[in-house]
Amino acid sequence: MKLRPSIGDPELDAALVVRTDYGNEPIWRAIVAELRQPWGEDDEREALVHIVDDPVWSDATVEEVRAVARTSDRTVFLADSTAMNHSHFALLAIDLDVTEGTAPGEDTFRLEPAAVQEVHMQRFIANVGFTDYVEQAARDSDNVVWSPY
Template sequence: MRPIIDPADVDDAGLVVRTDYSSDVAWRTVAALLDAQQDDDGWVYHVVDDPAWAGASVDEVLTAAPKSDGVVYVADAATMRDPYPLLAVNTTTREDCEDDEEYDYQMQCGREFRVLPSGLVDVSANLAIANMDFPEFAAMAQADPHGFYRGSATAQAEDAPEPTPWDGWVPCDGHLLRRGQTLRDACITSPNGRYALSCFDGLMCLTRDGVGIWMPVGQGSGTGIELGPEGELRYRAATGGTWPLIPDFGHLAGRRKRWPENERGGPGPAVGAHALAVRDDGDIDLVDEDGRTMWSFGTAHHVRLLDDLHAMAITRPTDALDE
């Protein structure tokens, strides 16, 4: 039986459990890399270094580990080899989720991914404040040529080995993103010309009259957007890999707004869309062959909020300045 990991010992720290004891030299390197990630802002790691954990499985670690902001890091045999990637494991269970849809979302890119020590703070800090979710980091690791999450989206691109470029990009026509087409270093515009959805250097951005009003999390240099052959909206990496583009609206009205369910009851059924369009009110919609909305990103809501805030700012009375 494995030792108990006391939640009081972990507290708010990131949890790292060592399960491989084949090389103390390699472990000292890993430990030094972990120490380098403990920053001045107080981000620290609680390391379980006890031979009683030698050879432990991921399931054994999950059974004993506190939730620790949804992730626990395992230092296994693969961690003891350069570049020393730890195994990040999602601690979320079905019981933690409101429904099957939420659990399927958490597991859509797998329960675990490899993260280099340089990326640990990025993962832990963003999960702790719910700025990003586990599957978003897992998707970026899957898009990496060696399957690692390396740090921020910028570092992910800069530190990765030189990839073999994918040459299957099919530019869109500037007004609609149709099946089989890609949006990369280009934009599509609304019929009235006021709104534009662009994707440059892995960053999506919706603008009105040239001013940015909505930008989701970036996905790394060279990434584009693609509407697949079955109408599924997805990211396409510079090397050709794909993963679902699942909107992240934060926690509006207490829960995340997501795709409708697919045949298996999971997220991601953009299947069947004919095109991606930008509307005259700023909405970004998946549409059928007749241009009717099948599903919307709801970005017109952001437009209305900004307009309301702007109206409040210019109508709010100001105190007279003392002469």
């Protein structure tokens, strides 16, 4: 595992998004634009995101991100090569509350950028478990969690 630098000090209630793929700048700008859109039933909530956009994180693994992320975040979102090439920019959500014995595939799932705020908030207040989202993604034909709005 490569030692990566700090990911900064995001606001406590901001969703943490780490860019790990640097192959397509226009796609990345489209993802960022979606992440910054207001959200909620009537788009009444401001999107709060802490974006780590530093090439030192290029090709970082889930384990490398997990090693430096604050556990208070509970979930970190990666803009990896799969997200950059996915028709809906499906980011990778990583569970930071992984416990011993967690089976492979139970600690990550994919979601559209518009769903990041809802998932982050529900995880931050411990209202919805990570496995609930893993199961929700598994029920979707694209294996993606979509925004409820």
